[in-house]
Amino acid sequence: MPNKLQNFAKRLLIWFATDGRKGLPWQRNSDPYPIWVSEIMLQQTQVVTVIPYFERFLTQFPSISALAQAPIDDVLHIWTGLGYYARARNLHKAARFIEHEHGGQFPQKVEQAVALPGIGLSTAGAILSFAFGQTHRILDGNVKRVLCRHQAIDGWPGKTKVHKDLWVLAGKLTPNGQVAQYNQAIMDLGATVCRRSKPDCQACPVRDDCIAYAEKTVALYPTPKPKTSKPxxxxxxxxxxxxxxxxxxxxxxxxxxxxxxxxxxxxxxxxxxxxxxxxxxxxxxxxxxxxxxxxxxxxxxxxxxxxxxxxxxxxxxxxxxxxxxxxxxxxxxxxxxxxxxxxxxxxx
Ligand code: SF4
The missing domain is CATH 3.90.79.10 (Nucleoside Triphosphate Pyrophosphohydrolase)
Known part of the structure; x- marks a missing residue:
């Protein structure tokens, strides 16, 4: 790995200490349940939209047990308006599974976490790193955008080959210590600085070796999904x-x-x-x-x-x-x- 990339994590962590998002409702403690709910809600939805839904969800279902015991109608009611309802159905199913198979405790092994409905490798990595400080890489939409631009990676990230390359790169960049902070930092960078439109490159802690920035091609990354007209x-x-x-x-x-x-x-x-x-x-x-x-x-x-x-x-x-x-x-x-x-x- 080039020298500069080696301290990619360090630069992000320094930036995070002053500019990262802290005090979000799911960051109050390291209980995996609210972290899990927030990760699922954030999969297709922006933070500002998620916050009121998250607060109502946790008030209504304050624990995995409470969620497992709730009728699905109650869960879908709280979810109404948030879209992608499979997320709510999977949360509910997974809560019941955890209640019966893991004694109501969110599993700490990554293979057990990804076996739950609605949890892929990246989401499992986020939950386990935030809740238990385990070392796992993440690759959500924000992280993909940062990596695609920083390393000028061509190709739509939804393509298997591109996704694989990004997954490997994410693994190389993820440090062994302070993983929770690093994962939060790279998500925050994507959400607040390396934004989809109008990225604020002047405020970016990894601008010095950002290839897209140097080549003035930021707007070209990530490569958009090939267009198909919707029926x-x-x-x-x-x-x-x-x-x-x-x-x-x-x-x-x-x-x-x-x-x-x-x-x-x-x-x-x-x-x-x-x-x-x-x-x-x-x-x-x-x-x-x-x-x-x-x-x-x-x-x-x-x-x-x-x-x-x-x-x-x-x-x-x-x-x-x-x-x-x-x-x-x-x-x-x-x-x-x-x-x-x-x-x-x-x-x-
Ligand atoms: S310099 Fe700009 S494009 Fe490159 S990672 Fe930073 S914000 Fe994104």
Whole structure:
């Protein structure tokens, strides 16, 4: 390793002592449970968004045991709005596993940690280094960006070969001591200095040997994912209203899009239904496709109600849009419940 790279960690640690992020809610102590919850929430979400969700989650489920004993609906309810709901389902599953197989204690061996649902090598490394001071490398989105720029690594980091190279490099740079601080430091550098847009290279402690900075090619790294245009799908959301002005919700199957969340029933065709009112269409975008949603209000007294459309019986419930029960909702459903609360629901 070139001389300069050898003190990469040292320079980061010095920077971290004065400029690193401290006092985040999951940094209050080294209990692995809040650290684990925060790592999962932070996987696809920014710190500022995560903080209120994290606080509510820990208030509602203060321990692994409490999370393991909670119904999945309660967990999804707290998660509503944070997206990527598989994360919540995996947390819940993993808590139950830890409760039964590890006596409620988060496992300290990396192979046991990665065996838990939703925990990959990098997340396991972060949790075990922060909670127990163990030496593990991490490679989240922030770290990838720093390394790609610093070493001018070409290729989209999602590619197996590029990912492998980055994993090896992360291992070479990770020091043996002060690993928790180092891992936090490199994450913080990516989040606050080596930002996705407008990186603040002037404030960077590893600028001296940053190849992209020297070559004025920072904006080219990391190589973006090859573009594919997202397909568009369409659906009708059926808002079935009864005489009490309640709407019918059904729980989606546990796996797949919006797994386990409560939604309006969906259909591709509405010609056979008597529509009382059409609400404005809107688009919801997933990572792999766009979903154009056309909400239609139908009168539950109609013969062709949603019940007949559903081939397999699903759990359903009537709810008042103004005071929906504390369960998990898909984001468009939450939005529609708010719209329905504000306007008078048409009755067929
Ligand atoms: S010099 Fe700029 S591009 Fe290079 S690591 Fe630092 S912030 Fe990132």
């Amino acid at each position: 568009v799908q369409q659906t009708y959301m059926l808002i079935s209203v009864n005489k009490h002005r309640e709407v019918l919700l059904e729980r989606r199957p546990p796996t797949g899009i919006w797994g386990g969340l409560w939604c309006f029933p969906e259909t591709d065709v509405v010609e056979h239904l008597t529509i009382a009112q059409r609400l404005p269409e809107f688009r919801h975008t997933f990572s792999h496709y766009h979903l154009d949603i056309a909400p239609v209000i139908i009168n539950a007294a109609n013969k062709n109600t949603t019940h007949e459309r559903i081939e397999e019986p699903r759990q359903t419930q009537w709810c008042n849009p103004a005071s929906p029960p504390a369960v998990g909702y898909a984001a468009p459903v939450k939005k529609l419940l708010a719209i329905l609360t504000e306007q008078t629901i048409a009755m067929g």
